[in-house]
Each structure stands twice: as structure tokens, then as C-alpha cells.
Amino acid sequence: MYALLFILLAQLLIASGNLLIKLLDSQIGVFQLVLYRQLFATLLVLPFVWKLKGNLKLSPLYKVHMVRALLIGLGNGLFFIAIMNLPLASVTAILYLSPLLLLLMSALFLGENIGYRRTVAGLVGFIGIVMISQPTEFNPYLLLAAFGALISASNNLILKRYASAEHPFSTLFWSNAFAMVFLLPAAAIEAAPVTLEVTGVGLSLALFYLGMTWLVINAYRMADASQLAPAEYTGLVFATLFGLWFLGETPNWLSLMGTAVVIWSAVLPVYPELKGRFRAWKAARVRR
Numbered sequence: 001m002y003a004l005l006f007i008l009l010a011q012l013l014i015a016s017g018n019l020l021i022k023l024l025d026s027q028i029g030v031f032q033l034v035l036y037r038q039l040f041a042t043l044l045v046l047p048f049v050w051k052l053k054g055n056l057k058l059s060p061l062y063k064v065h066m067v068r069a070l071l072i073g074l075g076n077g078l079f080f081i082a083i084m085n086l087p088l089a090s091v092t093a094i095l096y097l098s099p100l101l102l103l104l105m106s107a108l109f110l111g112e113n114i115g116y117r118r119t120v121a122g123l124v125g126f127i128g129i130v131m132i133s134q135p136t137e138f139n140p141y142l143l144l145a146a147f148g149a150l151i152s153a154s155n156n157l158i159l160k161r162y163a164s165a166e167h168p169f170s171t172l173f174w175s176n177a178f179a180m181v182f183l184l185p186a187a188a189i190e191a192a193p194v195t196l197e198v199t200g201v202g203l204s205l206a207l208f209y210l211g212m213t214w215l216v217i218n219a220y221r222m223a224d225a226s227q228l229a230p231a232e233y234t235g236l237v238f239a240t241l242f243g244l245w246f247l248g249e250t251p252n253w254l255s256l257m258g259t260a261v262v263i264w265s266a267v268l269p270v271y272p273e274l275k276g277r278f279r280a281w282k283a284a285r286v287r288r
Helices: 002-023 030-053 062-085 088-095 097-109 116-133 140-165 168-190 196-222 225-232 234-247 253-287
Strands: none
Touching: 002 062, 002 088, 002 196, 002 225, 002 234, 030 062, 030 168, 030 196, 062 088, 062 140, 062 168, 088 097, 088 116, 088 140, 088 234, 088 253, 097 116, 097 140, 116 253, 140 168, 168 196, 225 234, 234 253
16 A cells, blocks of 8 residues: 555656646756756765765766766757657657657667567556557657657666665666766856746756655655556556646547556556456455
8 A cells, every 4th residue: 555655646746846846947957957957966875875884985887877877968968858848748758758668668678578468558558648649640759758758767777787786775886976076167158148937947956856866766666567557558647637737738539548558557567466356356355
């Protein structure tokens, strides 16, 4: 029960962060905002890393972290631009291309077996994303969001490959810290004025990011990934509701159907296991 609640809260934090970005002026310095997010996240994680190791000895995986830092900075920048220029539900839907791409990339580069259920689920999820985003004509911001999803999937593929080689706090710290190498010159080139609003949103995004990370890590310690996967797609529901309540973005029937299709695609691969767990729970109640 707590694991499910943690995943729901994590998705609520993600949707809340996206809403804050959406409410900003579209002319703000995007890479300045990403810089603040990664800088504050680095400073907030620093005490935990120091307590863990007692020092800040350079990670032996610094080259891996450097690559991930570049992907984090670029991917977040593209997503932030897309969020500012697309309906909240649409850009959130495209964000869910990332796990679908990760599925394909894991099969290609890590030799993982996808299986027919996950293949069908991926195709169904892609159809749902198209239904939500409704690309009736060329939209450069949709393309940016899709490219951001590809970068995010590449980043997660690297993380998946090296996840067991280092403590999560160390990985979190160094990937964010190395991002400064790329984000400082990018923000300088933008030359956007420093404002309290952008700084505040950057701090909020860092807090949401760390809170989301903590919730997800603890959720997966309490329950299997297969049990929690469907709940991760509730972010689409939160994005739709926030768009309606705060931004006046009224979804049409095709978007609502697409949201249902994407959530169903998350349930499809784990349906047999969920069905088995439900039957076991029901049998246990009858025995009582």
C-alpha cells in the first residue's frame, strides 16, 4: 500500500514541477533554469554523500558520469522548451516515449529479452501517445520533446548498465555536479537576466527531483517493479488535470482515450501477475 502511495506521490511531484515550468515566461533562459535545478540538487545531495564516504573522492566512474551529465543537461533543456510551448498533457505523453525507447534499446544493446507482451504493450503505448499529442502537422516542439525522450532513454540505459557499481547517492551527486561543466557555458551564452522567479523554480525543481527519487527508490524496495509499473503512468492523469485546472487546457475525447490506452499499455505486460495476486488475495479472504 505504501509503495503504491509513494509512486503516486512521485508522479504528483513530477507533474507539479512541469506545471511550474509551464507557468514561467517562455522567454526565460532555459539552460539557466536547468543549471539552477542541477546546482541545487548537487548541493542538497552533498551532505548525504559526505556522510556516506566521509570525503568527496572522485568517483572511479567519472567518465560515465560526465556522459550522463551531458545527457541530463541537454535532455532537460529540450524538455523544458517543449513544456513551455506544448499542452502539458501532450508533452507528458511524449515523456513516456522514454521507457518505450529504453525497452527497445535494452534489447539491442544489453541483449535483454523483451517478449511478446512487452512488445505489444510498447506498440499500444505508442499509439496512445500519438492519440494524445495528435501531430496533425509538423511541430518542432513535438520533435524536441521526442528527441528529449530519446536522450532520457539513452541516459537511463547507461544508468541501467552501471547502477550496481556505485551507491545511488554517489551516482546522483556526480551526475548532477558534472552537469555544471556544460550548463555554465550554456547559460552564459543565453545571457538571460537572473530573476528570483527562475531561481525559485529551479530550487523547487531540485527539491521535487530529490523527493521523487527518494520515493521511487523506497517504493521499489517495498514492492516488485511489476506491481508498481501501472501506477507510474498516473502522471498523465495529473498532467491532464493540472492542464485543465490551472492552464485552461481542455482535453478532447481523443486525448482522454489516448490517456486510457497508455495506462492500459502499462498494465498489459504485468496483467497475468496482477491477476494471480488478486486471486491469491481473494482466496485468502475466503479462507478467513
